[in-house]
Amino acid sequence: xxxxxxxxxxxxxxxxxxxxxxxxxxxxxxxxxxxxxxxxxxxxxxxxxxxxxxxxxxxxxxxxxxxxxxxxxxxxxxxxxxxxxxxxxxxxxxxxxxxxxxxxxxxxxxxxxxxxxxxxxxxxxxxxxxxxxxxxxxxxxxxxxxxxxxxxxxxxxxxxxxxxxxxxxxxxxxxxxxxxxxxxxxxxxxxxxxxxxxxxxxxxxxxxxxxxxxxxxxxxxxxxxxxxxxxxxxxxxxxxxxxxxxxxxxxxxxxxxxxxxxxxxxxxxxxxxxxxxxxxxxxxxxxxxxxxxxxxxxxxxxxxxxxxxxxxxxxxxxxxxxxxxxxxxxxxxxxxxxxxxxxxxxxxxxxxxxxxxxxxxxxxxxxxxxxxxxxxxxxxxxxxxxxxxxxxxxxxxxxxxxxxxxxxxxxxxxxxxxxxxxxxxxxxxxxxxxxxxxxxxxxxxxxxxxxxxxxxxxxxxxxxxxxxxxxxxxxxxxxxxxxxxxxxxxxxxxxxxxxxxxxxxxxxxxxxxxxxxxxxxxxxxxxxxxxxxxxxxxxxxxxxxxxxxxxxxxxxxxxxxxxxxxxxxxxxxxxxxxxxxxxxxxxxxxxxxxxxxxxxxxxxxxxxxxxxxxxxxxxxxxxxxxxxxxxxxxxxxxxxxxxxxxxxxxxxxxxxxxxxxxxxxxxxxxxxxxxxxxxxxxxxxxxxxxxxxxxxxxxxxxxxxxxxxxxxxxxxxxxxxxxxxxxxxxxxxxxxxxxxxxxxxxxxxxxxxxxxxxxxxxxxxxxxxxxxxxxxxxxxxxxxxxxxxxxxxxxxxxxxxxxxx
Amino acid sequence: xxxxxxxxxxxxxxxxxxxxxxxxxxxxxxxxxxxxxxxxxxxxxxxxxxxxxxxxxxxxxxxxxxxxxxxxxxxxxxxxxxxxxxxxxxxxxxxxxxxxxxxxxxxxxxxxxxxxxxxxxxxxxxxxxxxxxxxxxxxxxxxxxxxxxxx
Numbered sequence: 001x002x003x004x005x006x007x008x009x010x011x012x013x014x015x016x017x018x019x020x021x022x023x024x025x026x027x028x029x030x031x032x033x034x035x036x037x038x039x040x041x042x043x044x045x046x047x048x049x050x051x052x053x054x055x056x057x058x059x060x061x062x063x064x065x066x067x068x069x070x071x072x073x074x075x076x077x078x079x080x081x082x083x084x085x086x087x088x089x090x091x092x093x094x095x096x097x098x099x100x101x102x103x104x105x106x107x108x109x110x111x112x113x114x115x116x117x118x119x120x121x122x123x124x125x126x127x128x129x130x131x132x133x134x135x136x137x138x139x140x141x142x143x144x145x146x147x148x149x150x151x152x153x154x155x156x157x158x159x160x161x162x163x164x165x166x167x168x169x170x171x172x173x174x175x176x177x178x179x180x181x182x183x184x185x186x187x188x189x190x191x192x193x194x195x196x197x198x199x200x201x202x203x204x205x206x207x208x209x210x211x212x213x214x215x216x217x218x219x220x221x222x223x224x225x226x227x228x229x230x231x232x233x234x235x236x237x238x239x240x241x242x243x244x245x246x247x248x249x250x251x252x253x254x255x256x257x258x259x260x261x262x263x264x265x266x267x268x269x270x271x272x273x274x275x276x277x278x279x280x281x282x283x284x285x286x287x288x289x290x291x292x293x294x295x296x297x298x299x300x301x302x303x304x305x306x307x308x309x310x311x312x313x314x315x316x317x318x319x320x321x322x323x324x325x326x327x328x329x330x331x332x333x334x335x336x337x338x339x340x341x342x343x344x345x346x347x348x349x350x351x352x353x354x355x356x357x358x359x360x361x362x363x364x365x366x367x368x369x370x371x372x373x374x375x376x377x378x379x380x381x382x383x384x385x386x387x388x389x390x391x392x393x394x395x396x397x398x399x400x401x402x403x404x405x406x407x408x409x410x411x412x413x414x415x416x417x418x419x420x421x422x423x424x425x426x427x428x429x430x431x432x433x434x435x436x437x438x439x440x441x442x443x444x445x446x447x448x449x450x451x452x453x454x455x456x457x458x459x460x461x462x463x464x465x466x467x468x469x470x471x472x473x474x475x476x477x478x479x480x481x482x483x484x485x486x487x488x489x490x491x492x493x494x495x496x497x498x499x500x501x502x503x504x505x506x507x508x509x510x511x512x513x514x515x516x517x518x519x520x521x522x523x524x525x526x527x528x529x530x531x532x533x534x535x536x537x538x539x540x541x542x543x544x545x546x547x548x549x550x551x552x553x554x555x556x557x558x559x560x561x562x563x564x565x566x567x568x569x570x571x572x573x574x575x576x577x578x579x580x581x582x583x584x585x586x587x588x589x590x591x592x593x594x595x596x597x598x599x600x601x602x603x604x605x606x607x608x609x610x611x612x613x614x615x616x617x618x619x620x621x622x623x624x625x626x627x628x629x630x631x632x633x634x635x636x637x638x639x640x641x642x643x644x645x646x647x648x649x650x651x652x653x654x655x656x657x658x659x660x661x662x663x664x665x666x667x668x669x670x671x672x673x674x675x676x677x678x679x680x681x682x683x684x685x686x687x688x689x690x691x692x693x694x695x696x697x698x699x700x701x702x703x704x705x706x707x708x709x710x711x712x713x714x715x716x717x718x719x720x721x722x723x724x725x726x727x728x729x730x731x732x733x734x735x736x737x738x739x740x741x742x743x744x745x746x747x748x749x750x751x752x753x754x755x756x757x758x759x760x761x762x763x764x765x766x767x768x769x770x771x772x773x774x775x776x777x778x779x780x781x782x783x784x785x786x787x788x789x790x791x792x793x794x795x796x797x798x799x800x801x802x803x804x805x
Numbered sequence: 806x807x808x809x810x811x812x813x814x815x816x817x818x819x820x821x822x823x824x825x826x827x828x829x830x831x832x833x834x835x836x837x838x839x840x841x842x843x844x845x846x847x848x849x850x851x852x853x854x855x856x857x858x859x860x861x862x863x864x865x866x867x868x869x870x871x872x873x874x875x876x877x878x879x880x881x882x883x884x885x886x887x888x889x890x891x892x893x894x895x896x897x898x899x900x901x902x903x904x905x906x907x908x909x910x911x912x913x914x915x916x917x918x919x920x921x922x923x924x925x926x927x928x929x930x931x932x933x934x935x936x937x938x939x940x941x942x943x944x945x946x947x948x949x950x951x952x953x954x955x956x
Contacts, residue, residue, distance in 0.1 A: 041920070041921075042920070043886070043890040043891045043919040043920025043921070043923075044891065044919060044920075100919065100920060100923070100924075119888065120862070120863075120887070120888035124886075276921065276924060276925065279924070280924055711923075713917065715917070715918070715919050715920075715923040716923065716924050717923060717924065717927045718924065719921065719923075719924020719925045720924065720925045722925065722928070723924070723925060723927065723928065
């Protein structure tokens with residue numbers, strides 16, 4: 001009886017968002033007597049703080065207080081993090097600054113203007129230290145060490161062997177290896193971080209409103225840092241968050257900072273981050289160096305992989321890092337059937353902004369080397385890259401497919417999706433066109449990428465950062481639980497409360513589709529509330545908006561909560577109609593007997609009875625209609641062999657990109673971007689395509705525009721949108737999105753997460769296309785972002801000046 | 806960022822040297838310098854107001870004169886900190902006589918900025934440096950002329 005699930009239903013959020021009635025953090029008002037804070041930040045990447053003199057700042061009328069690291073140190077614990085390295089991370093520098101932009105002092109004042117002016121009156125004496133920003137140099141003997149008590153810059157190091165790696169490399173016809181660098185870049189939501197924090201002395205508790213979107217495991221970490229029982233830290237998320245793309249998980253140190261400032265200054269405080277702060281001091285993806293080695297047979301079959309990955313987590317490793325290294329652990333071999341795998345994973349700390357979630361989290365860092373090496377294998381074997389991919393793709397009959405590292409790919413038909421993208425992109429025809437074009441000196445290229453898109457993170461995967469022995473000391477972590485609550489009021493209208501803190505993805509719309517279908521209630525009668533409140537909502541440590549988890553987990557919690565309500569309503573209706581529940585169907589908001597359609601009762605009457613006439617209910621039944629469901633998929637903690645199914649569902653993306661390069665200017669023109677997705681059953685194709693396009697443009701940014709640049713002295717050089725380039729509408733190429741649907745057997749609706757896939761694939765596929773175009777010059781570009789300048793230099797450095805086909 | 810250049814001064818080496826090391830003259834020549842006070846020999850405390858791109862602000866600076874080889878060579882070390890971030894520069898000045906009333910001044914510099922000003926000002930930095938240096942010598946020739954009149 002599905003009516004709305006799977007339909008292109010328009011979004012219920014849009015009416016308020018498009019008419020300026022969204023309720024973002026900056027719209028919700030402040031408690032009386034709220035001070036506004038401004039943060040003094042370090043201009044040095046690495047320095048000792050000798051002294052801070054803020055006496056002049058305090059004299060400015062309107063300034064309510066100044067707080068420094070020394071003030072907060074006795075009141076806080078350092079943030080806990082899932083590695084054994086004893087890194088002391090506080091939300092503000094105590095003795096030493098370790099990146100440009102690190103908070104050094106906070107001014108709270110009557111308004112932001114006064115607070116900003118007061119910052120200029122604070123005198124900080126620094127003693128500068130030698131900075132380190134280079135990933136591999138940070139590992140060398142004699143490199144400056146950021147955290148003396150850690151003893152080196154290594155925050156985490158683990159090595160994994162799966163299958164028979166050495167045997168595979170012995171049996172290989174060729175070993176093809178390459179080093180890749182992946183850059184540090186950002187997510188750039190229109191709305192920056194925003195926090196309103198209030199400390200109440202009488203109860204010694206904090207109430208915080210923030211555009212934080214989880215994972216709510218960080219709530220425990222924040223309460224721990226503030227040294228309060230966790231129910232004394234109430235976090236309330238506004239109804240609307242103006243985009244995040246992962247980066248707003250990084251609000252948590254600032255939540256603790258604003259909380260403690262509220263306590264010290266003695267009034268509520270509000271902080272809205274500015275753009276420069278956002279680029280320099282919020283969070284970012286990790287930059288990574290990967291050494292990848294493939295054991296390859298002459299026919300293009302890859303039989304083993306070795307990857308040494310070194311993630312730069314910035315100045316402090318902070319939760320949930322080193323998750324970037326391990327989020328994709330189960331799908332480390334991507335879409336390919338490669339049973340033998342070695343991973344040598346490092347997280348290192350350098351004098352750069354600390355890292356965290358951004359869209360694709362770990363996927364782009366993984367697939368850039370993996371998808372590049374597949375094309376390089378084709379080049380070395382003189383094969384068509386499409387044939388190398390075909391040779392290695394997991395076959396339909398292999399699902400559910402168990403990966404070398406413990407993943408279980410739930411469903412898929414990778415060959416079908418890949419052949420579809422080749423057909424859409426007219427691959428063979430383009431190859432012919434390319435040959436003709438080369439004769440005329442024109443540079444055409446085509447790139448391919450096939451990636452597995454993980455969604456719904458297993459909360460246990462982060463513990464892979466620990467050895468099996470270290471893990472034994474703690475409580476095992478597993479699952480990916482989410483909760484939803486559905487209630488019906490006395491007049492039969494529905495309220496749905498979700499804990500997935502949407503940041504623009506339309507969770508309210510999809511939740512209403514699901515509830516409408518299951519309860520047979522029109523959408524107009526359904527009100528969805530997406531305001532997570534840790535004191536009153538049903539939530540879990542996994543709650544939140546990340547790892548594309550709504551379609552796989554959030555929607556499932558809504559589904560099961562609706563089923564609970566339906567079950568109760570059916571029981572009541574059967575009681576009133578003196579029939580069996582199995583005899584009843586829901587039609588036009590009525591319960592109707594299948595055997596005798598003249599027997600029926602309206603839903604309004606049934607629901608009303610639960611409120612107005614509870615004594616009429618079946619014996620033992622509770623009054624009211626208020627059901628909460630907690631849902632988790634079956635994902636286990638890592639085992640003793642470090643096998644881990646790091647996500648619940650695994651979608652698939654096949655990309656084909658064609659480019660033309662202007663050899664005169666180095667400009668890359670993307671002719672076409674074809675992308676075929678398999679995200680299981682689609683819940684709302686309209687939202688799906690919007691999410692995919694957004695993720696694709698973020699990936700395009702990583703491929704061609706975006707980078708948080710630091711010079712060799714650790715100075716940060718891209719603190720505005722003049723310096724940090726984001727793709728805007730004119731940069732977006734022609735994109736064709738197609739879908740196939742192989743429903744997940746694991747989720748009740750067959751849905752998988754999506755939206756991050758092209759963030760993961762675009763850097764790889766665009767680089768493949770550019771290198772394909774540059775083939776006549778015998779050069780390759782493997783450093784991102786690929787700018788016209790780099791392309792031009794490559795072309796002009798190449799020894800092969802003559803273009804030949 | 807580094808650079809170098811040369812400029813012809815309408816004065817003898819000795820006279821140019823004297824004016825170059827006269828704090829009052831220096832204060833008049835350095836763009837945005839509102840204070841220049843000697844704190845010890847060859848060391849001055851200065852207040853500089855400089856705008857680089859969108860970042861305008863005041864820098865409290867220490868200007869040190871080092872490696873003095875009168876009257877031909879010295880080094881200028883500038884370290885400033887302020888709201889917009891930090892500035893560090895080292896300049897080397899060489900005076901070469903051309904004739905009695907003409908001196909060629911050759912300079913090299915290496916300058917770096919930190920904090921906010923580096924985040925948004927990097928693109929503008931070499932332009933701003935050029936501007937400040939050109940402005941300095943324009944004013945400096947005026948100072949030379951002034952001191953010529955007073956003699």
